[in-house]
Amino acid sequence: MSSQVYSDMRAKQKRYEALVHAFHGDIYRYAYWLTRDSTIAEDIVQETFLRAWRSLDSLNDEKSAKSWLITIVRRENARRFERKQLDLVDIDDVHVADDAFHANAESDHEELRILISRLPTDYREPLILQLIFGFTGEEIAQQLDLNKNTVMTRLFRARNQLRDMLGQEDTNLRGRSNG
Amino acid sequence: MDDLEFRRRVFADPNTTDKDVTEAIRQDSEKAQLKSSLQGLDAKLSQAVKVPVPDDLAYKLIWQQATAEFNHHKKRSRWFIAMAASIAFVIGITGTVIYQYQPVDMGGEALAHVRHAEMELPGLPVEVGLQQVNAKLAGFGGSFSAPIGDVAVANYCHLNTTLTLHLIMNTEQGKVSVFVVPHKGRMSMPDSFSDEKYHGESWSMMKADIMVVGDKNADLEPVMKKVKRSITFSA
Numbered sequence: 001m002s003s004q005v006y007s008d009m010r011a012k013q014k015r016y017e018a019l020v021h022a023f024h025g026d027i028y029r030y031a032y033w034l035t036r037d038s039t040i041a042e043d044i045v046q047e048t049f050l051r052a053w054r055s056l057d058s059l060n061d062e063k064s065a066k067s068w069l070i071t072i073v074r075r076e077n078a079r080r081f082e083r084k085q086l087d088l089v090d091i092d093d094v095h096v097a098d099d100a101f102h103a104n105a106e107s108d109h110e111e112l113r114i115l116i117s118r119l120p121t122d123y124r125e126p127l128i129l130q131l132i133f134g135f136t137g138e139e140i141a142q143q144l145d146l147n148k149n150t151v152m153t154r155l156f157r158a159r160n161q162l163r164d165m166l167g168q169e170d171t172n173l174r175g176r177s178n179g
Numbered sequence: 180m181d182d183l184e185f186r187r188r189v190f191a192d193p194n195t196t197d198k199d200v201t202e203a204i205r206q207d208s209e210k211a212q213l214k215s216s217l218q219g220l221d222a223k224l225s226q227a228v229k230v231p232v233p234d235d236l237a238y239k240l241i242w243q244q245a246t247a248e249f250n251h252h253k254k255r256s257r258w259f260i261a262m263a264a265s266i267a268f269v270i271g272i273t274g275t276v277i278y279q280y281q282p283v284d285m286g287g288e289a290l291a292h293v294r295h296a297e298m299e300l301p302g303l304p305v306e307v308g309l310q311q312v313n314a315k316l317a318g319f320g321g322s323f324s325a326p327i328g329d330v331a332v333a334n335y336c337h338l339n340t341t342l343t344l345h346l347i348m349n350t351e352q353g354k355v356s357v358f359v360v361p362h363k364g365r366m367s368m369p370d371s372f373s374d375e376k377y378h379g380e381s382w383s384m385m386k387a388d389i390m391v392v393g394d395k396n397a398d399l400e401p402v403m404k405k406v407k408r409s410i411t412f413s414a
Binding site for chain 1: 186187188190191192193217220221223224225226227228229230232233236237239240241243244245247248
């Protein structure tokens, strides 16, 4: 009896570890792009996986596990806003200083990361789901509980804005080195 | 497909393989260029969104789960022990209270006592005098106004938790016990009671119940009469 319980626990532990190894990277990145803060992202991922352990029996296939984890990350992120509503400043409202960007932009990656982080959350989130998880428009719509047309519009605007910003950065850089 | 629609489609998903998008590219090199430039951007974006994951994150997640599970077990077992202790405590209290509130069957107690007393009773040669009996009965506020017979033993004893006066008398019917039981607490006093060896009868008086117990076949009437006639209680 107790050895049965023990081996059940071992099996559950193994499944959990497999889940962690399979998804923690992408889930962390997704949390990072929601929060744009590595420390908060890590906290959210920890909470998410704790919840995953408790619900492990219902996470049967890869697709539903991924979708479940994303849902929990979003919920945990939303809870953070409820908790800190009074003293939290949304970074969307704060202009990220261009000088800081230029001082640190040593690679294309970092440049693009800063531009992505400047996208409004509504545009950034579907884009991240598409880029990280390879979700189709349909899948993103399902995950975010939106209709597909809205999702496609947001993806269009996300890339459109990124291209605009990239063009501006080029102009700025040229202006700077010329002046 | 018009320009705007084409832009919407490839901006939303640069890697789309939709038939009409593919067809539009085939017919228009500018569109092909736009799509390919967007695909280039997307390749960069795909790399850029892969921010470095903390090295030890996976191990942290596994460790925190194990710790949480351990604490959960610890908490649960602590809770369980506390609960078990509470339940045991309540059962204990309830049992005691129920036991105390259960009326004591004095008849059964008296029979048990007689059974026991007989085994222990030494062959006492000396008769206990009326004075001695009355001295003991005075403790209950009573007295015998006349001798009731040959009293072999007059002792206080406990029937359950009630202090009683137990008289053992030698009579023609054999040994007969008389118990003077002061009113106290919850007792059930049957008018008559018996087991396989003895039988007894009781009656109630102002301050006490009297029980008379003798052998199965003994006639208790003479002793009862004597006691009833003789015993009085002061108000």
